[in-house]
Amino acid sequence: MHWVDKLILEYEQGRRELKKMYKNADGKAEKKEINSMIGDMTFSIEWMKNGTQPDMYLGIDKKGAYQKDHFDNMDMFPSLDVIPERRLTEEEKQAIFLKLIKLTARERQxxxxxxxxxxxxxxxxxxxxxxxxxVHKTLERAKRKLSLAETA
Structure with missing residues (x-):
């Protein structure tokens, strides 16, 4: 798992914990502060997932920019070699890369x-x-996105 994927999962867990705190908060000021933190976490998560500042409509969209270098070395997938003596070509690795970046971090995992x-x-x-x-549902979504068979 790439460091950005780990960070996204940690932020999402933190946001869930903040939402629980919000439900249990007593005062209006406390709820306002926790809600602000939830908003900041959501903003950060969206930025990490998309690679661009959220709510920005100008500029070039570099979706998943921070996650792309994770797949630069496709040799990390030894079982993707179809025949043990055969190594994937750079074109095959690039094709796999372009498919995998369409998935969310969890689907990719x-x-x-x-x-x-x-x-x-x-x-x-x-x-x-x-x-x-x-896991089964996540695999079904991933395969649908990749235009593969419907079942995991």
Whole structure:
């Protein structure tokens, strides 16, 4: 997992915790402060996911700019070699890269663990600390985005 993907997941967890704090907050001033923090976290998460400042409509959109260098070295996917003696060409690696950047961080994690490393759904669920049905749904979404078979 790339450092930005980890950071996004940490920020999303922090935002969930802030939302719980907001529900349990007593005073109006406390709720206002927590709500401000939630807004800042949401802004940061959106910026990290898109690679551009949120709510900006001018300039070039470089979607996922911070996540792109993670796939520069496609040799990190040894099981993507179709035949053990054969290595992926640069064109094949580029084609895979262009498909994978269409996925969210979670979809990319699940997809690579399942299709690249051939992990079982249970193992992926344990690693990501989510339920097995959540892994299954995430894989279905990823495959739909990649125009692959409907089932995981």
């Amino acid at each position: 699940c997809f690579i663990m399942r299709e690249g490393y051939l992990w079982k759904l249970e193992d992926i669920a344990d690693e990501l600390e989510i339920s097995k049905p959540a």
